[in-house]
Amino acid sequence: MPVTQFSASDPYAYLNGFGSYHESEAVGGALPLGQNSPQKPAYGLYVEKLSGTAFTAPRHENQQTWLYRILPAAAHGNFQALDADSYHTQMTSEKENLQYIPNQLRWNPFDLDESVDWVHGLHLVAGAGDPTMKSGLGILLYAAGRDMGNEAFYSADGDFLIVPQHGVLDIQTELGKLLVQPNEICVIPRGIRYRVSLPSGPVKGYICELYQGHFQLPELGPMGSNGLANARDFQAPVAAFVDDEQPSEYTIISKFNNALFSARQDHTPFDVVAWHGNYYPYKYDLGRFNTIGSISFDHPDPSIFTVLTGPSDHPGTAIADFVIFPPRWLVAEGTFRPPWYHRNVMSEFMGLIAGNYDAKVGGGFQPAGASLHNIMSAHGPDANAHERASNVELRPQKVGTGSMAFMFESSLMIGVSEWGLKTCQKVQENYNEESWRPLKRSFKNPET
Numbered sequence: 001m002p003v004t005q006f007s008a009s010d011p012y013a014y015l016n017g018f019g020s021y022h023e024s025e026a027v028g029g030a031l032p033l034g035q036n037s038p039q040k041p042a043y044g045l046y047v048e049k050l051s052g053t054a055f056t057a058p059r060h061e062n063q064q065t066w067l068y069r070i071l072p073a074a075a076h077g078n079f080q081a082l083d084a085d086s087y088h089t090q091m092t093s094e095k096e097n098l099q100y101i102p103n104q105l106r107w108n109p110f111d112l113d114e115s116v117d118w119v120h121g122l123h124l125v126a127g128a129g130d131p132t133m134k135s136g137l138g139i140l141l142y143a144a145g146r147d148m149g150n151e152a153f154y155s156a157d158g159d160f161l162i163v164p165q166h167g168v169l170d171i172q173t174e175l176g177k178l179l180v181q182p183n184e185i186c187v188i189p190r191g192i193r194y195r196v197s198l199p200s201g202p203v204k205g206y207i208c209e210l211y212q213g214h215f216q217l218p219e220l221g222p223m224g225s226n227g228l229a230n231a232r233d234f235q236a237p238v239a240a241f242v243d244d245e246q247p248s249e250y251t252i253i254s255k256f257n258n259a260l261f262s263a264r265q266d267h268t269p270f271d272v273v274a275w276h277g278n279y280y281p282y283k284y285d286l287g288r289f290n291t292i293g294s295i296s297f298d299h300p301d302p303s304i305f306t307v308l309t310g311p312s313d314h315p316g317t318a319i320a321d322f323v324i325f326p327p328r329w330l331v332a333e334g335t336f337r338p339p340w341y342h343r344n345v346m347s348e349f350m351g352l353i354a355g356n357y358d359a360k361v362g363g364g365f366q367p368a369g370a371s372l373h374n375i376m377s378a379h380g381p382d383a384n385a386h387e388r389a390s391n392v393e394l395r396p397q398k399v400g401t402g403s404m405a406f407m408f409e410s411s412l413m414i415g416v417s418e419w420g421l422k423t424c425q426k427v428q429e430n431y432n433e434e435s436w437r438p439l440k441r442s443f444k445n446p447e448t
């Protein structure tokens with residue numbers, strides 16, 4: 001029975017820091033000193049480089065990791081396309097385009113599916129752009145109830161930002177293990193192979209796949225050098241490997257232009273004994289977010305709640321911002337405290353991990369549900385929330401206790417997949433009618 005060897009006694013030990021240069025070895029002396037690729041690496045390991053940016057990317061953007069492993073990742077058979085009906089990462093089963101519609105959309109909670117594993121539990125619900133052009137993003141929902149077998153999955157399309165809503169993910173990556181539960185998130189950069197087990201039973205949640213660039217921390221501007229998500233709270237795994245002397249059959253599943261391919265190999269892909277670099281998976285506890293808000297008046301833009309941003313080439317304009325609405329105090333004086341009614345030049349896809357969201361008190365936005373307010377689609381508090389917030393006594397108030405809503409906000413127009421619009425059967429037909437039609441005129445024209 002192969003045994004996983006870790007670099008520390010705790011299999012879930014982590015290295016702290018966002019965008020840091022880390023190194024980790026599960027066996028002392030596995031990392032070469034003073035060079036990356038010695039003629040004879042220690043212990044007969046192979047050296048492999050994993051690039052996260054172009055070789056020539058400027059230093060401040062450059063991301064790469066050197067792996068010291070038992071066999072190189074290249075040692076596998078040819079990839080074969082999987083039957084497209086067996087998975088749900090494409091736009092439609094007929095491979096048609098996403099549908100772009102200006103309606104406000106809201107989904108009832110998505111179901112668990114105990115019959116499938118991580119890979120087969122991925123469902124593309126919405127997106128924009130094209131992984132072949134390295135532009136845009138995909139929004140996926142996952143629901144799974146089975147451990148992956150002797151399999152490893154990677155996406156060549158983009159970085160997965162995973163937002164668990166229910167259940168624990170035990171993620172064995174090439175670089176080590178991550179245990180991720182609701183109210184935490186993790187990012188698995190493209191190319192990194194991993195296998196998901198479910199130690200607490202079925203899981204479901206949301207994924208933002210960034211086809212373009214990588215997630216980074218937002219600028220803090222006049223806020224100064226700390227606040228929001230602090231760099232030291234991001235955690236990368238320590239090196240952990242399986243020393244599998246007997247040949248073992250493994251399947252590698254590749255997500256490539258949203259289609260899935262599989263290849264066989266006769267050795268474990270989780271054989272990285274040591275690594276060093278700044279291209280690695282990481283997790284973050286949303287409870288550590290240092291929430292900042294108005295201490296005078298008016299409702300600030302939700303950008304103050306940005307955890308991570310996937311920038312476009314235009315400064316300040318994201319392909320995907322990951323924004324959270326954590327428990328917080330509202331103290332603004334003389335202010336309508338929930339979000340204003342608005343039309344946004346960006347698209348807003350929202351989900352709810354737990355609790356409720358203060359802008360929607362009608363009950364239709366539930367944990368494991370979602371909403372999409374596309375570019376310039378008007379939205380805001382529902383009639384009940386408006387009524388309450390317009391009349392409430394403005395004492396300091398703690399909102400969102402036990403709650404966590406989030407938003408994937410994108411400068412791109414978001415299309416919805418056939419699965420998202422029809423197959424999932426979760427779209428609320430009357431979202432718009434129930435939320436805003438009940439709003440009454442209260443205008444009293446002083447001229448008449």
Ligand SMILES: O=C(O)Cc1cc(O)ccc1O
Nearest residue numbers: 301302339340348359379380
């Ligand atoms: O629409 C929403 O609920 C998200 C949102 C929240 C907020 O506080 C300000 C703007 C915004 O789009």
Ligand SMILES: [Fe+2]
Nearest residue numbers: 344348373379
């Ligand atoms: Fe909004």
